[in-house]
Amino acid sequence: MGVLRARWANAGRLHHRSNASCIARPDMHCRPTEVAIVGAGLIGGDSLGDGRDGGKLRIRRAPRTSSEIWFRCPRPIPGAQARLVCFAHAGGSAAAFHSWTMGPDVEVVGVQYPGRADRFREPFPESLERLGREVGEAIATLDERPTALFGHSLGALVAYEAARYLEEIGQAPVHLFASACRSPQIAESRPPIAGLDDETLAAELMKMGGTDALVLEDLELRDLVLPYTRADFTLLEAYAPSAEPLAVTPVLALSAIADPYATGAEMAGWSEATRAGFRMERFAGDHFYLVPRQEEVLAMLRVALGV
Numbered sequence: 001m002g003v004l005r006a007r008w009a010n011a012g013r014l015h016h017r018s019n020a021s022c023i024a025r026p027d028m029h030c031r032p033t034e035v036a037i038v039g040a041g042l043i044g045g046d047s048l049g050d051g052r053d054g055g056k057l058r059i060r061r062a063p064r065t066s067s068e069i070w071f072r073c074p075r076p077i078p079g080a081q082a083r084l085v086c087f088a089h090a091g092g093s094a095a096a097f098h099s100w101t102m103g104p105d106v107e108v109v110g111v112q113y114p115g116r117a118d119r120f121r122e123p124f125p126e127s128l129e130r131l132g133r134e135v136g137e138a139i140a141t142l143d144e145r146p147t148a149l150f151g152h153s154l155g156a157l158v159a160y161e162a163a164r165y166l167e168e169i170g171q172a173p174v175h176l177f178a179s180a181c182r183s184p185q186i187a188e189s190r191p192p193i194a195g196l197d198d199e200t201l202a203a204e205l206m207k208m209g210g211t212d213a214l215v216l217e218d219l220e221l222r223d224l225v226l227p228y229t230r231a232d233f234t235l236l237e238a239y240a241p242s243a244e245p246l247a248v249t250p251v252l253a254l255s256a257i258a259d260p261y262a263t264g265a266e267m268a269g270w271s272e273a274t275r276a277g278f279r280m281e282r283f284a285g286d287h288f289y290l291v292p293r294q295e296e297v298l299a300m301l302r303v304a305l306g307v
Helices: 002-009 032-036 066-070 128-139 154-168 198-208 213-217 219-238 264-273 294-305
Strands: 082-087 106-111 147-152 175-179 251-256 278-283
Touching (some): 082 154, 128 154, 147 154, 154 219, 175 264
Parallel strands (some): 082 147, 175 251
16 A cells, blocks of 8 residues: 555645545445435434424434535444545445445445435536536545545546546545546437437447346336436536646546447547546456456456555
């Protein structure tokens, strides 16, 4: 980890982070019941009322820090030397990374976007740029250790915007891992899908493979999933990034050979998104190659981080 720490220390970190602990408890992981109970699970120091006011059960919600709002960490590692913050695809959540483990030296943290799971009642983000900045602000409050960002599909662009913000405040990530997403410097050339009717949008999502077909075929579940998935694609299709590349954050692009939504040429465009070093690795598979090839992906990330 000496090389990783040296790279992080030289990234121009000008601000000290607070000693806020890693994030929410493991039991805050996304569960279907969190949606069923009006989108609210018990969080942090919450407690239940005793039901004396008319017999209704009340939840007394303790104040939440920004890290508790944004991050889910199923397996906290307080002594880890580095942190990997993971950003999900459109329609995804922190649950996408629940099974990821990187060994004792890297703590894996999933970003929980608003409008879903235990944040079901919160409004959708206003823009992809704003979403990335808000996550970057939350990352900046975490305890001080080298931090890398991993984003898949939509999540790669959100991670890129978070990295831009962290560079601005002198807390640059040690690495940005961009998976299955066109470069921010390449305009989207595919027809927009956010405005499609429910049936057609559900069919497009099944074609992509990221959403369980059983969920989309169940009308009640589909009514829960489609609004925030549509909102995510709205962000993606409206995204217009700055032409200014990252200054000190290297980028590793992870590309699938048979991915029709992020071709090799589009992924190679990430070389224009940074001045700090770029390489691309290719995997067998389609847009969601990282599911069957999870261990292969994690092994590559460990090598890139030097752990």
